[in-house]
Amino acid sequence: MRILLVGAGGVGDAIAKIAARRDFYEQIVVSDYDKARAERTVAWISARHGADVASRFGAAQIDASDPDRVAEVAREHRATHVMNAVEPLFVPTIFAGALAAGADYLDMAMSLSEPHPTDPHARTGVKLGDDQFAQAGDWERAGRLALVGMGVEPGLSDVFARYAADHLFSDIEELGTRDGANLVVRDEAGNEIFAPGFSIWTTIEECLNPPIVWERDAGWFTTPPFSEPEVFEFPEGIGPIECVNVEHEEVVLMPRWIDAKRVTFKYGLGEEFITVLKTLHLLGLDSAMPVRVRSENGPVEVAPRDVVAAALPDPATIGPRMTGKTCAGLWASGLGVDGRPREVYLYHVSDNEWTMREYDAQCVVWQTALNPVIALELLARGIWSGSGVLGPEAFDAQPFLELMALPEDSGGYGQAWGLEERLGR
Amino acid sequence: MRILLVGAGGVGDAIAKIAARRDFYEQIVVSDYDKARAERTVAWISARHGADVASRFGAAQIDASDPDRVAEVAREHRATHVMNAVEPLFVPTIFAGALAAGADYLDMAMSLSEPHPTDPHARTGVKLGDDQFAQAGDWERAGRLALVGMGVEPGLSDVFARYAADHLFSDIEELGTRDGANLVVRDEAGNEIFAPGFSIWTTIEECLNPPIVWERDAGWFTTPPFSEPEVFEFPEGIGPIECVNVEHEEVVLMPRWIDAKRVTFKYGLGEEFITVLKTLHLLGLDSAMPVRVRSENGPVEVAPRDVVAAALPDPATIGPRMTGKTCAGLWASGLGVDGRPREVYLYHVSDNEWTMREYDAQCVVWQTALNPVIALELLARGIWSGSGVLGPEAFDAQPFLELMALPEDSGGYGQAWGLEERLGR
Numbered sequence: 001m002r003i004l005l006v007g008a009g010g011v012g013d014a015i016a017k018i019a020a021r022r023d024f025y026e027q028i029v030v031s032d033y034d035k036a037r038a039e040r041t042v043a044w045i046s047a048r049h050g051a052d053v054a055s056r057f058g059a060a061q062i063d064a065s066d067p068d069r070v071a072e073v074a075r076e077h078r079a080t081h082v083m084n085a086v087e088p089l090f091v092p093t094i095f096a097g098a099l100a101a102g103a104d105y106l107d108m109a110m111s112l113s114e115p116h117p118t119d120p121h122a123r124t125g126v127k128l129g130d131d132q133f134a135q136a137g138d139w140e141r142a143g144r145l146a147l148v149g150m151g152v153e154p155g156l157s158d159v160f161a162r163y164a165a166d167h168l169f170s171d172i173e174e175l176g177t178r179d180g181a182n183l184v185v186r187d188e189a190g191n192e193i194f195a196p197g198f199s200i201w202t203t204i205e206e207c208l209n210p211p212i213v214w215e216r217d218a219g220w221f222t223t224p225p226f227s228e229p230e231v232f233e234f235p236e237g238i239g240p241i242e243c244v245n246v247e248h249e250e251v252v253l254m255p256r257w258i259d260a261k262r263v264t265f266k267y268g269l270g271e272e273f274i275t276v277l278k279t280l281h282l283l284g285l286d287s288a289m290p291v292r293v294r295s296e297n298g299p300v301e302v303a304p305r306d307v308v309a310a311a312l313p314d315p316a317t318i319g320p321r322m323t324g325k326t327c328a329g330l331w332a333s334g335l336g337v338d339g340r341p342r343e344v345y346l347y348h349v350s351d352n353e354w355t356m357r358e359y360d361a362q363c364v365v366w367q368t369a370l371n372p373v374i375a376l377e378l379l380a381r382g383i384w385s386g387s388g389v390l391g392p393e394a395f396d397a398q399p400f401l402e403l404m405a406l407p408e409d410s411g412g413y414g415q416a417w418g419l420e421e422r423l424g425r
Numbered sequence: 426m427r428i429l430l431v432g433a434g435g436v437g438d439a440i441a442k443i444a445a446r447r448d449f450y451e452q453i454v455v456s457d458y459d460k461a462r463a464e465r466t467v468a469w470i471s472a473r474h475g476a477d478v479a480s481r482f483g484a485a486q487i488d489a490s491d492p493d494r495v496a497e498v499a500r501e502h503r504a505t506h507v508m509n510a511v512e513p514l515f516v517p518t519i520f521a522g523a524l525a526a527g528a529d530y531l532d533m534a535m536s537l538s539e540p541h542p543t544d545p546h547a548r549t550g551v552k553l554g555d556d557q558f559a560q561a562g563d564w565e566r567a568g569r570l571a572l573v574g575m576g577v578e579p580g581l582s583d584v585f586a587r588y589a590a591d592h593l594f595s596d597i598e599e600l601g602t603r604d605g606a607n608l609v610v611r612d613e614a615g616n617e618i619f620a621p622g623f624s625i626w627t628t629i630e631e632c633l634n635p636p637i638v639w640e641r642d643a644g645w646f647t648t649p650p651f652s653e654p655e656v657f658e659f660p661e662g663i664g665p666i667e668c669v670n671v672e673h674e675e676v677v678l679m680p681r682w683i684d685a686k687r688v689t690f691k692y693g694l695g696e697e698f699i700t701v702l703k704t705l706h707l708l709g710l711d712s713a714m715p716v717r718v719r720s721e722n723g724p725v726e727v728a729p730r731d732v733v734a735a736a737l738p739d740p741a742t743i744g745p746r747m748t749g750k751t752c753a754g755l756w757a758s759g760l761g762v763d764g765r766p767r768e769v770y771l772y773h774v775s776d777n778e779w780t781m782r783e784y785d786a787q788c789v790v791w792q793t794a795l796n797p798v799i800a801l802e803l804l805a806r807g808i809w810s811g812s813g814v815l816g817p818e819a820f821d822a823q824p825f826l827e828l829m830a831l832p833e834d835s836g837g838y839g840q841a842w843g844l845e846e847r848l849g850r
Contacts (some may be wrong), residue, residue, distance in 0.1 A: 045541060058506075083572065136507075142479055172776045194708060275700060275704060276704050276707065276708065279700060279701050279704040280704075282619045282697075282701065282735060283619060283701065283736055283737060284736040284737065285710070285732075285736055287736070290721065291732070291735045291736055292721065293727045293731050293735045294727075294731055294733050294735075295715065295725060295726055295727045295728075295731070296715065296726065297725075297726070298724040300720060300722075300727060300728055301720055301721065301722075302718050302719075302725060302732065303720075304732055304736045306718050306719055306720070307709060307716070307718050307727065307729055307732045308710065310716045310717060310718040310719075310727045311708055311709040311710055311712065312708060312709065330786045388447075
């Protein structure tokens with residue numbers, strides 16, 4: 001397996017660092033629009049793991065917005081797999097470039113949605129991933145695999161759904177991805193500050209888009225933002241957090257392969273973050289359209305959303321000042337294999353102090369990066385295989401979860417996952 | 426009386442329009458940095474009241490930031506009174522210009538405060554009006570009067586305090602100014618929108634400054650923003666609104682002339698507005714310091730607070746789309762003249778539809794403008810007189826409130842004010 005990793009931002013960087021501890025591939029070329037960023041990742045691997053390990057890594061410049069250039073770099077390095085680790089805005093071009101180069105493809109977020117033009121809070125327009133599934137025939141005919149949505153959410157959550165369907169339930173009522181964290185960022189003086197661990201620009205996009213829900217009878221439909229709030233109890237000391245519906249890939253992926261009555265995604269934004277997003281929307285500060293503003297050099301045109309991002313601390317710099325854990329998981333309900341009511345929460349928790357120490361990577365970013373590396377290893381070993389455009393739930397979940405949980409000294413990733421019985425809680 | 430009105434913005438314009446129905450003065454010169462704005466006010470008066478009335482008005486250009494220019498314009502028009510109707514930022518220069526020209530002076534907001542450098546949420550630094558009171562000796566020696574804080578709040582609220590002390594109480598526990606409104610602004614489609622009726626820039630300044638409180642034993646002290654929330658019931662259908670401590674002139678004025686145990690100012694911001702202001706502060710979007718932001722023409726420097734103002738509808742344009750009432754008043758408690766516990770709310774309500782129809786002025790702005798005109802009339806008739814730097818509570822409240830409430834056809838302003846007994850409510 002020869003991997004072209006596109007993007008050496010937070011997640012791309014962590015993918016390379018996690019893969020550096022494994023040996024299932026022949027080469028990984030880390031590529032970025034800014035080649036120096038890709039080189040930094042390889043230099044970190046060299047410093048931490050030595051020249052031998054680093055010799056399996058290369059660095060390259062790439063323009064992810066250009067499918068020809070993606071195909072060119074993939075061919076040049078004889079890539080068998082293109083791993084997309086950049087903003088979802090560039091899914092279509094990397095997706096096309098990989099197919100053109102005859103490589104398999106993986107991503108962690110799918111092609112973007114467009115709201116319904118007249119009824120956005122009830123009906124879907126263009127859904128997440130629609131553009132990619134429309135091209136499934138091309139991938140099948142080429143005998144190539146596009147494994148889409150293979151991060152942590154979507155990704156691990158979808159693996160959990162497959163596992164629940166195959167091993168825990170005879171009849172599934174709801175598959176509900178639930179994500180929450182107790183991360184805290186402090187300033188130099190030790191005071192808690194408001195500093196999201198990920199791009200506020202993307203969070204605004206994700207959270208203010210109409211959330212999507214799937215039901216067996218109704219199919220896919222949308223709701224107003226922040227709908228169906230519920231307080232979900234997260235494990236390992238994270239505790240109760242207010243979760244709301246958010247547009248996410250799981251809802252478009254799971255129903256394609258798994259039989260359930262209802263599929264949802266709720267994000268544990270917490271009351272403060274929900275208030276922040278609602279207020280930004282109320283004031284028009286979520287807008288990506290420029291407004292005219294006075295400045296010392298005369299009037300200028302800036303997008304309010306860019307100003308919000310500029311006024312907050314840079315998420316790339318807050319890892320060392322952050323403490324706490326993030327939890328990704330799937331809450332499932334229905335009838336167990338014995339035919340009796342069952343409710344479980346399958347989850348994985350990532351601790352920022354541990355990921356910073358082990359990988360110089362923030363826990364949210366690191367947790368996202370872990371899962372595509374496991375998937376690549378299963379594909380390299382031939383344990384997973386397929387062609388066409390497939391989600392993680394199209395594959396057997398058992399070997400994924402085993403490899404993930406197995407201790408490192410026994411050949412696994414040493415990342416325990418949990419199963420909590422929730423009925424009656 | 427010859428009045429130089431400085432500022433033909435919302436309040437200045439309304440002062441001229443209200444005065445146009447009265448005859449206590451010889452001339453009013455409306456001045457503005459933008460002379461066309463002053464001319465528009467005079468043209469409105471001419472169109473509404475005819476050339477005769479308009480002949481008592483003139484228009485002039487003025488630079489309020491230059492005391493020499495203020496004095497020059499005042500002398501040129503032989504002004505006996507300078508009426509300051511611009512942003513409080515320009516109080517020091519107009520104040521100085523009036524004295525230099527040998528004119529009396531009135532304003533509706535006082536010289537700005539500066540927070541305590543190390544303990545801003547407990548101790549006062551430079552208080553509102555400190556700069557003006559420091560010059561009281563100059564005004565006394567010159568035999569000239571500076572009547573400061575003579576709008577609605579401060580202004581009418583201080584008149585109510587004097588009235589309460591002279592006619593309603595034998596011992597005052599608390600003088601608490603309480604301000605609230607039920608104003609609603611709609612977009613073209615009739616949907617309610619978030620559109621403050623006054624500059625968000627100024628509101629941020631006012632509400633995020635440490636609020637000031639006075640107590641007989643402690644003197645003046647400050648608190649964190651939004652302290653001591655209470656739900657206050659406003660009259661005439663406005664109803665209950667959450668009010669919080671806000672920095673305001675009444676608290677520095679009333680204790681200088683009236684004996685009370687405690688003096689407060691609470692503003693009925695309402696929960697939504699408080700949330701907005703807190704969120705802006707949390708995200709650093711209240712900041713007036715420029716941040717670097719990407720734009721289509723490369724990085725630019727803008728102050729987040731300017732972007733917030735630019736993203737909201739222009740307050741100058743919303744009058745015709747606004748409905749509702751605003752209420753200014755004083756809640757006072759203590760022992761009545763009979764020595765028994767008493768609690769009253771003295772208030773004045775202004776209805777936007779009425780002020781728009783009668784004056785083409787938004788109700789918040791119009792209500793502010795009404796009171797200095799009444800005060801000027803009392804000074805012109807010799808009913809009020811004095812020298813030095815004095816607040817409205819230094820004068821007899823009875824003739825003010827009588828002239829205000831008397832019907833227009835009987836020579837008054839036709840503006841009823843209310844007194845509600847509140848004990849036990």
